[in-house]
Amino acid sequence: MSSQPGVQFLGPRQRDAAWDKLQTEQFDVVVIGGGVVGAGAALDAATRGLKVALVEARDYASGTSSRSSKMFHGGLRYLEQLEFGLVREALRERELSLTTLAPHLVKPLKFLFPITHRVWERPYMAAGIFLYDRMGGAKSVPAQKHLTRAGALRMAPGLKRNSLTGGIQYYDTVVDDARHTMTVARTAAHYGAVVRTSTQVVGFLREADRVSGVRVRDCEDGRTADVKAHVVINATGVWTDEIQALSRQRGRFRVRASKGVHIVVPRDRIVSDAAIILRTEKSVLFVIPWGSHWIIGTTDTDWNLDLAHPAATKADIDYILGHVNKVLVTSLTHDDIDGVYAGLRPLLAGESDETSKLSREHAVARVAPGLVAIAGGKYTTYRVMAEDAVDLAADDIPARMAPSITEKVPLVGADGYFALVNQTVHLGQMYGLHPYRVKHLLDRYGSLIDEVLDQASGKPELLQPITDAPAYLQVEVVYAAAAEGALHLDDILARRTRIAIEYSHRGVNCAEQVAQLVAPVLGWDADAVDREVKTYQARVEAEVQSQAQPDDLSADALRAAAPESRVELLEPPVSVSEIP
Template identity: 80%
Template sequence: MAEISQAGSRSAGELGPGQRDGAWERLGRDHFDVVVIGGGVVGAGIALDAATRGLEVALVEARDLASGTSSRSSKMFHGGLRYLEQLDFGLVREALRERELSLKTLAPHLVKPLRFLYPLTHRVWERPYVASGLVLYDTMGGAKSVPGQHHLTRSAALRLAPGVRRDALIGGVTYYDTVVDDARHTMTVARTAAHYGAVVRTSTQVVGFLREADRVVGVKVRDSEDGRATQVRGHVVINATGVWTDEIQALSRQRGRFHVRASKGVHIVVPRDRIASDTALILRTPTSVLFVIPWGPGHWIIGTTDTDWNLDLAHPAATKADIAYLLERVNQVLVTPLTHEDIQGVYAGLRPLLAGESDETSKLSREHAVARICPGLVAIAGGKYTTYRVMAYDAVDAAAPDIPQRVSPSITEKVPLLGADGYFALLNQAPQLAQTYGVHPYRIEHLLDRYGSLVTDVLDLAAGKPELLQPITESPTYLRVEAVYAATAEGALHLDDILARRTRISIEYSHRGVACAEEVGRLVAPVLGWDDQRVAREVATYNARVDAEIRSQTQPDDISADALRAAAPEPRPEILEPVPTDG
């Protein structure tokens, strides 16, 4: 039977060094009902869905949880307002239902309501046109637990967003969506799957498939840290690797039922005081929309681009042209234009789009597809972050014919993620928690919005070590204990995992994590068993990654930017590139 942690225990869903060793043993020993390839939000969601149906589950990820697309999104759980124009009503309705579930039940500590201003620029026709779209949006579920649309005059819109130029709008409409830290959300989904018995192991790369006659019966895996290899057997393997779908499909030597194209989306991060606004903005562009989203207490995220990408899937590179495009678009509406000097962070991600007839990635489908490729192998691709849970239960349903036992229905709509239960009560108790642990109440609120009711697990790591409750010196948004917790319970194995995903230091500070890399390395060294030499190597590898990214962002095109970014060393020394095809 699956090894299930008891609710409320310190070990609930922990992904730490001890768990990692045990997971490797179980991968090579146990026989699983479902083996999931890919530690993005869809793979993590599949593991959670299957585990809560009572199935034996293993999830393997070549790098880190959310290290690909799932940490580089626009940071929203949104219904997809623009898909109404494409008459994709089903996708919008489904996404809004999922948004509501996460906002109120599944992850209220991670998914937060966010007001948007849509500036109107055309007289007579645009206001009724936008209003009719938002009526549909609200009716489909967009205004279920947040306010519906509200129409504003030009003066009222400018009072809400005084940083917007007066001549950039004739009025405005506000509506609500949500914001989420995608990397933390994905990691929490994976931890919740582990809590319900799934074996979750990162730095575990699939290098081949096991077969018996025409049936896939498992995978060959290799440890990306030390090169060890083993075999993982299961009734069914689910390929949930996003933009790597075609590569894993080729590895299986089976003809795929669909193909995935990668679309690059670039975002920039600027200080909050550079744009005077009390609301997020959604701006129409010739081909899509541009979001200006408040991020934490001190930043805006501006994005995104939408261009084809055919180069390194692991490390997509932003170019000078991508950044110039975003600045040009947002500056068309700002009183005080942004410059390159205002940018504190840049990130590029890839959307896994189902290839269609259109050559324009902005018109490729955001619907998902599931296919049973052959006995014992299922693939899922496409979709959007918001609908990960729907994608997960569709994938497990598709895998059910390969599982000998009866497969129970999906129940994940009733399963809160770790940290959700008790979150609202702890919000009310924030002053008492602050007094108990000797930290400022605003720190408690910040921690609650990152860990929910697991906040006490985090703070308890500082027992007898009051220095851990001090801020990280050059990144004071975060406490030192958060870095320690990332290595102890959240599966972080490298500085990059901590600075780029468990925290967002790599995009929130102009030094991009370089100034605090050594401090963080020394904080986690006792947990991860690093000596001074290993700390120095981790710092050097992280600094080289940041340097490569910054230099790539000065290049004029994808090819030259990719060459610079791809030259940076990998933190996982035994990762194989490209994925081998020895079957």
């Protein structure tokens, strides 16, 4: 029952050591961007035996990778767009993560597709889901099952009787995207990558006509350093064009940001034993079970404002409520909403004016000698995207490079997970925890569970729940700071845990308690604790106010006015002339 030996802690000590290494070592690859693709590229390169650094200006998954629909899915709707290759690839990746790479984080999820048209829709959808299953969608999960109207309503009594004529049951998967991305980055560190957040790229180094590294700035204290590398991979998602401009190289493709908004409501507001997928005039709407909540989304609209803090508007929320209420027996209101979040998808810019029709395929290009860019794609295919980026980077690496092996490399916490699930009761007795608490921990940390609980050694009070967020134990936030690279309250409340979207107070009520818990780990004095709490409160207040605004412009103005927890972060695009 021991955790994987020698798993890298991403704490303050590692952060200091990483800064020294960035300044003094010659890297084969420097990856810019701590989203799932950047973290995946760092893991891919490190497990090929390369010397790798990963730098991220904010936090792991602080952009797109923490704001998805929380599904590690094949993309059933892309079959309608005839993107068969993408769906087949995504289903293969889903199967790999579900069974081998991350079974502690990626979980099977039963879906109901309500049939609304009597004649054509059932055979049409049945053919699509049959193709989905045959492409790999039904390897570790059951194949589709057809339901009468009565059968569908037994599965989802919360649906109006007149909203469907029958249904099809099929399976997909759900994932805590932010935890998964952080775990990919931590796995990269486990295999030798130097990974560091709050480390912003502010310029590129050059030797003659080639890129030879990056200049970085510590977003906590303003220090700068030059990092030498044979090749730089730009994996910054919606920031791809900004980093491209900073490199002064002409890009090979452009990225367009599409905003997706989700709402989070208590589980008792919708009575259903399955997730629900609903067709809309533009795309689809998912109703996803999420612990004691439902996540409902998403929208799909163009976004040209602040990339770091996309804002949800009242119009976005009304759109989601309007569509889901068409089929619910008991309508949802704004008062039912515990959380709201908005994210940006990095889509490859195309001919279509509708972002919902832009490609979810990815593109990778060698922009200049020593500089590779990757963009587009979807969360599920991060491993393939990473492999493609590192493959292309090989042209600039002097040493011979081994092929990718990440399909055989489980993420930290995966090894031994299934055995530990069978020992849930015993683990609970050993640590004095209820079995449901042990299951919660196993599904977040896998076989690192004892490493988490060891933080409570001699401090039994840490095994108590957080007062105003009782789904989480106090030890979990301590571990987030000690081992998972969390530097600020926002990192902990919005990404290491999901308190920011799972409680109607959005984390404000427990901000002080959490800050006091992590202060000894992060070296915060009373002033630092006060500053963190006030900054977090201001962020939440700005988000809540923005969600009452009628349009993107007014919502963005409110959200962008909130203070940054990373006080030395420069707003892109930055230039070397701005660096003191």
